[in-house]
Amino acid sequence: MTDIKKPNQADDSLAAAPRMTLSRRTILKSSALLGGCAVLMNHIDGAYNLLHAMESGAAGAGEYPLAKATSVIYSACLQCHTACPIKVKILNGVAVKIDGNPYSENLIPNINYDTALAKAAKIDAGLCPKGQAGIQSLYDPYRVVKVLKRKGPRGSNKWEVIAFDKAIAEIVNGGELFKSIGENRRVPGLKELFALKDAKASADMAKDAKEVAGGKMKVEEFKSKYNAHLDTLIDPDHPDFGPKNNQFVGMWGRIEHGRIEFGKRFMNGGFGSNNIIEHTTICEQSHHIAYKEATNQYKEGKWSGGLTHMKPDSFNAECIVYFGTGFVEANFGPPAMCPKVTEGISAGRLKVIVVDPRMSKSASRAWKWLPVKPTTDAALALAMIQWI
Structure with missing residues (x-):
């Protein structure tokens, strides 16, 4: 596996390097490499030589370093919740370009799984700008890559780096963790908070606690029943x-499925805490709740069973309404969605309607564009319902 290094600051001696005169053709031919050079910094000499070889024609197509299987790492994009499969191109240990994984079945069209890695290295699938900007996230100078501990009063923005093992010990054991900055208080550790360890007792107490909250059991009755665990x-x-x-x-903030389930299993099933706050609370809550409330069914005296996600069948749909969103520049996963919609429009099978106050990229490709005035979205939706 290729290791990804973090680039260092560029050498000051580079300031004295001679300037090149590039033609428009050369700029277009070398644009991908130049994008990587902005990140490489300490590997810029090697990249400069490679660029010079490409410009002079001395380097053949087979020598292009990013088209080698050994220069590619296949992974998943975490820039949004779609998690598109990606191929990361490495030059001198630095990630310089991100494209879509050509093997992926949700990036249309895809290559066969039995395609040789050497051949796949020369084939790129589509990826949206947000996904390609993953390099910026990776090498962001403000990205936290070490454990930071507060070294001053809250809000002072004073921090110190501590070892990972030390952080685990302090979090688990607690103690007077901020005594060195004048805070004479004891911080409880996870060992102390891990108080109730009996799974059956925990389930029974939670059930009866709801009975107390509903007025069906008195507090004194609860305390008597669970005296050993008070x-x-x-x-x-x-x-x-x-x-x-x-x-x-x-x-946690940006977290994908797999890690979400692991985190919930650790928090709920392992530690016994009900308090989990994931990114949905601040990211997808609007459409999650809207979809769920719109599709809930009334059964056995309550509304339930609604869907939090509803995606159009882009391959077979004849008309799709994008209400306040689009299929080109936004939404969940343009790389997976846009080709399907584009195919439908090109084939004459699909008509797209975009409801948006501004002329977006999606609106410019739509059959109908409804430039509603801001705050009148609900009125339009109700009018559509009345007409239907």
């Missing part, structure tokens, strides 16, 4: 608070 509760007089385990909150 010391594990946050507040025995408020059993709905749950055990001290709930004082451990798992909160």
